[in-house]
Amino acid sequence: MARADTLARARELDRPELAYLMRFPTADGVKDMELTWAELARDTAWATERLRGHGLAAGQRAVLTTSGFEGFWGQAVIGALRTLKVTYGIAEAMGWDHRRTAVFHRELDPQVVIGLSAETLEGLAGSADIGEMFRSVSVVMARPAAIPVLRGVGVSACLISAVGPALALECPQQTGAHVNAAEWRVDERDGQLFLAAGEQRTSALAETPLGIAGRVVTGRCGCGSEDPRVLLAEA
Numbered sequence: 001m002a003r004a005d006t007l008a009r010a011r012e013l014d015r016p017e018l019a020y021l022m023r024f025p026t027a028d029g030v031k032d033m034e035l036t037w038a039e040l041a042r043d044t045a046w047a048t049e050r051l052r053g054h055g056l057a058a059g060q061r062a063v064l065t066t067s068g069f070e071g072f073w074g075q076a077v078i079g080a081l082r083t084l085k086v087t088y089g090i091a092e093a094m095g096w097d098h099r100r101t102a103v104f105h106r107e108l109d110p111q112v113v114i115g116l117s118a119e120t121l122e123g124l125a126g127s128a129d130i131g132e133m134f135r136s137v138s139v140v141m142a143r144p145a146a147i148p149v150l151r152g153v154g155v156s157a158c159l160i161s162a163v164g165p166a167l168a169l170e171c172p173q174q175t176g177a178h179v180n181a182a183e184w185r186v187d188e189r190d191g192q193l194f195l196a197a198g199e200q201r202t203s204a205l206a207e208t209p210l211g212i213a214g215r216v217v218t219g220r221c222g223c224g225s226e227d228p229r230v231l232l233a234e235a
């Protein structure tokens with residue numbers, strides 16, 4: 001049982017705490033920040049509760065469009081889908097891979113589509129009716145630039161967006177995308193978003209202007225969450 005032996009030995013090895021090195025744009029240029037496995041686990045737990053709030057449940061099917069470099073939030077969403085026992089297919093969010101999204105849409109007949117980009121929609125629009133494709137999908141979570149395109153064809157899309165190294169997820173209330181207040185402090189000044197790591201985050205981030213135009217809404221949301229919500233100018 002060489003394989004069992006190997007696995008047993010591997011378990012005894014020290015595991016580095018670093019899961020990802022995140023690279024994100026700020027108002028002052030590109031910034032790097034570490035993401036530990038413990039932080040990723042907490043981000044995954046938060047994303048799980050947010051997706052549960054959308055009614056995601058065991059046996060449903062989902063299509064996720066995300067790029068490899070977005071792994072810092074993509075992994076949290078994938079982990080959430082696995083926890084919720086939602087079957088998923090993953091397509092690249094870049095426009096050139098829109099056909100994979102079309103194939104998963106046809107083959108999986110998903111109740112949930114997460115991460116649609118304007119580039120994917122533009123690619124799909126060449127050969128399909130976007131409204132027809134997504135109006136029957138129960139939960140559509142799309143990126144800022146894709147939201148007006150979808151709403152324009154009658155698809156009730158919720159916002160999903162990276163805000164720097166954090167993930168913002170809109171709830172069914174559609175009154176802004178929640179940011180995990182236990183991990184991040186999100187603020188707004190002169191119509192611009194600022195972000196800092198929360199106290200329990202071991203990877204530090206001092207307050208940073210993100211170069212993203214938007215507003216922050218605080219106070220209890222209709223969904224019951226106290227997490228602040230961001231409203232992006234682009235969405």
Ligand SMILES: [Zn+2]
Pocket residue numbers: 171172173178221222223224225
């Ligand atoms: Zn809410």
